[in-house]
Amino acid sequence: MSTLAEIAEMLAGMSRTDLTTTVRREPYPAISPSRPELSQAGRVVLVTGGGTGVGFAIARAFVRASAKTIIILGRRAQVLADAASRLEEEAKTVGSGTKIVTYPCDVVNTAEVDAVWKEIAAQGITVDVYVANVAKTTEPKPMLELGTDEVWSQVETNVKAPLYLAEKFYAQPGESRKFIINVSTASIHSTTHPGVAERPAYTLSKLSGTLLFQLLAQDAPREKVQVVSFHPGLIWNDGWKSLGLSPDLFDSDELCGAFAVWLASENASFLHGRFVWASWDVDELSSGELRKRFDEDPNWLRASIVGLNQGLRTY
Numbered sequence: 001m002s003t004l005a006e007i008a009e010m011l012a013g014m015s016r017t018d019l020t021t022t023v024r025r026e027p028y029p030a031i032s033p034s035r036p037e038l039s040q041a042g043r044v045v046l047v048t049g050g051g052t053g054v055g056f057a058i059a060r061a062f063v064r065a066s067a068k069t070i071i072i073l074g075r076r077a078q079v080l081a082d083a084a085s086r087l088e089e090e091a092k093t094v095g096s097g098t099k100i101v102t103y104p105c106d107v108v109n110t111a112e113v114d115a116v117w118k119e120i121a122a123q124g125i126t127v128d129v130y131v132a133n134v135a136k137t138t139e140p141k142p143m144l145e146l147g148t149d150e151v152w153s154q155v156e157t158n159v160k161a162p163l164y165l166a167e168k169f170y171a172q173p174g175e176s177r178k179f180i181i182n183v184s185t186a187s188i189h190s191t192t193h194p195g196v197a198e199r200p201a202y203t204l205s206k207l208s209g210t211l212l213f214q215l216l217a218q219d220a221p222r223e224k225v226q227v228v229s230f231h232p233g234l235i236w237n238d239g240w241k242s243l244g245l246s247p248d249l250f251d252s253d254e255l256c257g258a259f260a261v262w263l264a265s266e267n268a269s270f271l272h273g274r275f276v277w278a279s280w281d282v283d284e285l286s287s288g289e290l291r292k293r294f295d296e297d298p299n300w301l302r303a304s305i306v307g308l309n310q311g312l313r314t315y
């Protein structure tokens with residue numbers, strides 16, 4: 001296993017990216033959830049794992065963007081209840097009137113997921129934005145040492161569960177435009193990096209989950225369901241804390257929340273089916289040479305085999 005210093009160096013390295021000249025670690029005006037262009041007024045947003053960490057930060061940003069209702073799922077009822085109080089407080093502060101709904105639910109358990117969607121349908125609610133945020137990881141070990149059952153359990157949480165929720169999401173009645181935000185990770189393109197290499201089951205399952213959403217994006221046009229995967233940055237959570245790392249190494253969770261709101265807007269439609277980082281400056285991504293590359297290269301920032309000719313279909 002890596003030492004603390006090696007992990008800290010790895011984290012610092014992963015925060016540097018050569019894609020945009022400006023690399024963000026804090027929220028900034030272009031992605032501010034209070035911008036009228038990014039308003040989520042009238043929308044219902046479902047966030048898996050919305051009670052803590054990245055999921056909570058995303059839920060809070062959607063409150064700030066005036067979403068009508070936010071549904072958060074997680075296994076621990078008390079964690080959800082505490083998160084709901086904080087989100088309701090936030091809604092009061094910003095005057096958004098957002099309603100917060102919690103469902104204790106293990107997303108790997110299809111019967112529990114069915115019950116949630118049944119309840120949502122019974123209330124006549126249509127979910128407009130699905131944030132696939134829950135993920136499972138374990139201690140650093142090669143897959144053959146972790147064993148097939150543990151590796152498969154990560155695949156179940158990081159691929160099967162998001163697919164099952166997506167199936168329910170797509171099956172909803174109505175023609176209104178929908179959005180999927182998949183919380184991915186930089187680990188999927190840093191597979192040989194020390195610290196990433198020692199958690200291959202996480203990489204396998206997160207890359208598979210990201211490919212899953214890329215392929216779902218291929219099956220439905222962005223005007224119907226806009227789908228984007230993103231790396232949220234390095235966000236302080238209990239897992240990082242238990243390693244004894246300093247919070248100073250980490251990015252603002254407000255950045256990933258605001259970025260997720262921006263992804264659920266027309267402004268991000270050119271990213272349909274791609275993978276991006278929350279730290280990339282959206283003005284740079286949306287214009288000039290970078291934007292040209294999005295428009296002209298269908299393979300760029302999508303999962304594939306590097307180095308071979310590929311089809312030129314655009315979508």
Ligand SMILES: NC(=O)c1ccc[n+]([C@@H]2O[C@H](COP(=O)([O-])OP(=O)(O)OC[C@H]3O[C@@H](n4cnc5c(N)ncnc54)[C@H](OP(=O)(O)O)[C@@H]3O)[C@@H](O)[C@H]2O)c1
Binds near residue numbers: 105233
């Ligand atoms: N934090 C980072 O630095 C970082 C970096 C890159 C990518 N990410 C990605 O960000 C996402 C969130 O990570 P995080 O750091 O915020 O993790 P976290 O703090 O551990 O939060 C995970 C949340 O998911 C819930 N959850 C876990 N398993 C569940 C299940 N089977 N059913 C329902 N809910 C479940 C947990 O609540 P319960 O335990 O109560 O269920 C918890 O609220 C993940 O997709 C991760 O890959 C994070």
